Amino acid sequence: MFKKILLVDDDSLVLNSTRRYLEEHGFNVAAAASGAEAVALAGESKPDLVITDAEMKGLDGFTLCKVIKESDGFARVPVIIISGSKISEEDILAGYNKGADDYILKPFSFPVLLAKLKAVMKRYEGAAAKTENIRKLGMVIDPAGRAVTIKNSVINLTRKEFDLLMALITEEGRLLSIPYLLEAVWGYDPASYNDPHTVGVHVSSLRKKLGPEIGAHITSVTGHGYKFD
Numbered sequence: 001m002f003k004k005i006l007l008v009d010d011d012s013l014v015l016n017s018t019r020r021y022l023e024e025h026g027f028n029v030a031a032a033a034s035g036a037e038a039v040a041l042a043g044e045s046k047p048d049l050v051i052t053d054a055e056m057k058g059l060d061g062f063t064l065c066k067v068i069k070e071s072d073g074f075a076r077v078p079v080i081i082i083s084g085s086k087i088s089e090e091d092i093l094a095g096y097n098k099g100a101d102d103y104i105l106k107p108f109s110f111p112v113l114l115a116k117l118k119a120v121m122k123r124y125e126g127a128a129a130k131t132e133n134i135r136k137l138g139m140v141i142d143p144a145g146r147a148v149t150i151k152n153s154v155i156n157l158t159r160k161e162f163d164l165l166m167a168l169i170t171e172e173g174r175l176l177s178i179p180y181l182l183e184a185v186w187g188y189d190p191a192s193y194n195d196p197h198t199v200g201v202h203v204s205s206l207r208k209k210l211g212p213e214i215g216a217h218i219t220s221v222t223g224h225g226y227k228f229d
Contacts, residue, residue, distance in 0.1 A: 006051070008050065034057070042068060050065075054085075055084070062094065076145075078124055081100045084106030093201065099158065165210075172227075175227045
């Protein structure tokens with residue numbers, strides 16, 4: 001169960017108000033006012049999840065996310081990035097490519113943050129519950145370790161690419177709609193966000209990384225969604 005959260009923001013007002021809200025909802029929160037402080041605190045607090053602001057002096061949220069994901073023992077710790085100025089699609093994709101599990105734009109409400117947090121936790125807990133490796137078309141997918149190998153070579157997938165692959169593989173043969181994927185993989189509310197480009201960019205990247213032979217099995221139905229055949 002995800003209970004320990006590392007919260008990082010150089011705005012003391014935001015940091016303290018967010019910490020109080022999360023603590024009121026049963027979480028144990030360690031707060032850091034900078035990326036450098038967060039790195040040191042992560043080793044002490046062993047968080048189950050990290051929430052960080054993107055724009056901070058020194059070690060920013062993007063770099064902090066990458067550092068955490070590449071540190072021993074923290075590769076499977078989910079990271080949520082929050083940003084008020086880096087809000088373009090390129091910024092969001094950059095966050096995901098650094099390993100972020102979700103990207104939230106300011107201003108946001110605390111209930112939305114809580115919902116996003118729970119969605120990320122649910123995805124990780126669901127993957128952890130799947131302990132058996134999935135073998136398909138020469139791929140070996142390790143749900144618990146969130147790793148993919150092809151012919152004994154590790155395929156370097158981002159968090160969202162891995163989640164997207166899992167969604168497609170576990171629903172093999174079923175056409176998954178854009179709204180379904182945005183909700184299941186990204187945790188978005190389809191009623192407020194339904195941009196097919198977000199999914200399309202990740203599908204294109206996933207196909208390239210899996211190679212033409214396996215990637216060709218991810219098929220699209222224009223205007224509807226994707227499936228793994």
